[in-house]
Amino acid sequence: MDGATDRIEQQLTILLRRVQSIHVSTSSGEVDLDRSGYGILGRLADEGPQRIGLLAAAFGLDPSTITRQVQALEKINLVHRHPDPQDRRASILDLTEEGREVLERTRSFRRKRLEEVLADWPRVDREEFGRLLTQMNTSITDLVEHGRGTREEA
Numbered sequence: 001m002d003g004a005t006d007r008i009e010q011q012l013t014i015l016l017r018r019v020q021s022i023h024v025s026t027s028s029g030e031v032d033l034d035r036s037g038y039g040i041l042g043r044l045a046d047e048g049p050q051r052i053g054l055l056a057a058a059f060g061l062d063p064s065t066i067t068r069q070v071q072a073l074e075k076i077n078l079v080h081r082h083p084d085p086q087d088r089r090a091s092i093l094d095l096t097e098e099g100r101e102v103l104e105r106t107r108s109f110r111r112k113r114l115e116e117v118l119a120d121w122p123r124v125d126r127e128e129f130g131r132l133l134t135q136m137n138t139s140i141t142d143l144v145e146h147g148r149g150t151r152e153e154a
Contacts, residue, residue, distance in 0.1 A: 041103040049094035
């Protein structure tokens with residue numbers, strides 16, 4: 001390991017803790033939406049309706065775990081299931097209208113908070129940070145899903 005890797009690991013640990021505090025501080029209070037619920041709603045909004053098994057794979061969770069999280073969202077009417085037209089034994093999960101509204105409000109709160117955090121950053125730095133976060137997430141996905149990292153050619 002080199003010093004850069006050590007620093008990145010340390011800063012990621014701090015970032016994860018601080019991001020959680022942003023999530024908690026931006027909760028509207030109308031709906032008790034935890035981090036896992038927010039992630040599920042965001043995935044459905046961004047990627048479209050999908051089977052629970054696909055959600056479980058996307059989050060690296062056991063299907064029973066994601067099922068419990070989905071059931072909690074169904075209970076408060078943020079998601080609903082309907083039969084999969086390609087396999088009537090399976091079901092597809094989608095956002096309800098209320099789920100879309102809650103996600104939109106929550107994202108808006110979170111993004112406003114991030115705008116405050118990044119307000120003093122030059123635009124070029126914000127864009128580069130976004131690019132690097134995207135690159136890191138792609139590398140993590142590649143490692144987890146395919147067992148290898150990605151490297152950009154210089």
